Amino acid sequence: MTVRKFREFEAYAAAVGDADLQMMLPRLKRPRWELSAFYVNQLHLQFGVEGGGVIAEGTALSTGRFLYVPLSGLHHANGIPLGTHSIFVIDPGCEFTISVLEEHRWCSIYIPSDVSNDGVIEGEPDDTAPKGARVVELGTHEIGALRRLLLRLRYADEDWPNGANADAARSLRAELDAVCRRISISTADEAPGAATGRPLLVRSELARIVRDRIECGGDEGVTIEELAVATDVSQRTLRSLFLEYFGVPPRRYLLIRRLNQVRSVLRTSEPDETTVTSVAAQFGFWHLGRFAGTYSELFGETPSATLHQARRRQPAQCI
Structure with missing residues (x-):
C-alpha cells in the first residue's frame, strides 16, 4: 500500500476523496499529513494522519454512503462529540461538518449505492429511503472488532488482494462487508x-x-x-x-477562514505581480505586522515565504 506524505495541508486536502470538501487548517502542531487509500471489493477506504486540526465542511457524494471512523483525537461531527464507540454515518448527498483541533488520525469507508450488503451490484438505489448524517454508537465488542480490522487493513502487504495471502484477503473482505452491513442498518442513539x-x-x-x-x-x-x-x-x-x-468561537472561525483564503491566493500568485500587502488588504487585514504574526503562527511560515515559494512548489511527496 502506498502512503502519500504531504508537505502542505492544501495538497493533502485536495487528495482526500469521496466527498465534495472544503477543508481549513485551524491549528498547526507540526507540518505532517499522510493519506493512503485502497479498495476492498467495491468499498473505498482512506486513512488520514494530520499534524494539526481541521475544519472540514462538505457534502457526501450522491452515489454512496460515507462512514467516518475517528482513530485518535477529539472529533466533532455536526456539533456532536465522537467518543471511543462512535462512528459518523453520512448518507448520499448529505451535508456534514467535522472539526478536530489537534493532531489526529481517521479512517473513512465509502460504500457505493449500487453495492448490496453482500457486495453484489444491485439495481437503482432507493431514493425514498430516509437520508441524513448521524452519529452511531457501537457496542464495545463491535467497535473493538472494527478498529482491529481497520488496523489489519491499514498495515497489510501492498499486494494482499492478489498475492500469497489471498485467503487472508478474502477473510478481511468478508469481515469488512459484515461490519459495514451492521453499521448501515444501525440507528443513531439520541443525540446529546x-x-x-x-x-x-x-x-x-x-x-x-x-x-x-x-x-x-x-x-x-x-x-x-x-x-x-x-x-x-x-x-x-x-x-x-x-x-x-x-x-472555536465565531470571531476565531471567521479569522481562520480569512487566513486560509489569503494563503490560497498567495500559493497561486506570481511574486512579481502580487504583494502580501495587497492580498492581506483584499481580505480585510489592514495591520500588516499583526496579520503576519497571526499567519505565521497558524501556517508555520510567513506570508512572504508562501508567496515566494509558489514558483518552487513541487508535487506532493509520495513514498
Whole structure:
C-alpha cells in the first residue's frame, strides 16, 4: 500500500476523496499529513494522519454512503462529540461538518449505492429511503472488532488482494462487508442536547444559514452581528453553535477562514505581480505586522515565504 506524505495541508486536502470538501487548517502542531487509500471489493477506504486540526465542511457524494471512523483525537461531527464507540454515518448527498483541533488520525469507508450488503451490484438505489448524517454508537465488542480490522487493513502487504495471502484477503473482505452491513442498518442513539437547548435539526439549519451568509459576505467577510441577525438568534446562542460545530468561537472561525483564503491566493500568485500587502488588504487585514504574526503562527511560515515559494512548489511527496 502506498502512503502519500504531504508537505502542505492544501495538497493533502485536495487528495482526500469521496466527498465534495472544503477543508481549513485551524491549528498547526507540526507540518505532517499522510493519506493512503485502497479498495476492498467495491468499498473505498482512506486513512488520514494530520499534524494539526481541521475544519472540514462538505457534502457526501450522491452515489454512496460515507462512514467516518475517528482513530485518535477529539472529533466533532455536526456539533456532536465522537467518543471511543462512535462512528459518523453520512448518507448520499448529505451535508456534514467535522472539526478536530489537534493532531489526529481517521479512517473513512465509502460504500457505493449500487453495492448490496453482500457486495453484489444491485439495481437503482432507493431514493425514498430516509437520508441524513448521524452519529452511531457501537457496542464495545463491535467497535473493538472494527478498529482491529481497520488496523489489519491499514498495515497489510501492498499486494494482499492478489498475492500469497489471498485467503487472508478474502477473510478481511468478508469481515469488512459484515461490519459495514451492521453499521448501515444501525440507528443513531439520541443525540446529546445542544448547549443552546435547540433541537439538532434546528442547529443544523442554523449552521447552514451561517455558511450561506458567510459565502455571500465577500472577501472581507461578515460581522458577528450580521450572523446573529441572519440566524435570528442571540450572539450567545451563536457562540454556542460555533463551538459545537467548528470547535472555536465565531470571531476565531471567521479569522481562520480569512487566513486560509489569503494563503490560497498567495500559493497561486506570481511574486512579481502580487504583494502580501495587497492580498492581506483584499481580505480585510489592514495591520500588516499583526496579520503576519497571526499567519505565521497558524501556517508555520510567513506570508512572504508562501508567496515566494509558489514558483518552487513541487508535487506532493509520495513514498
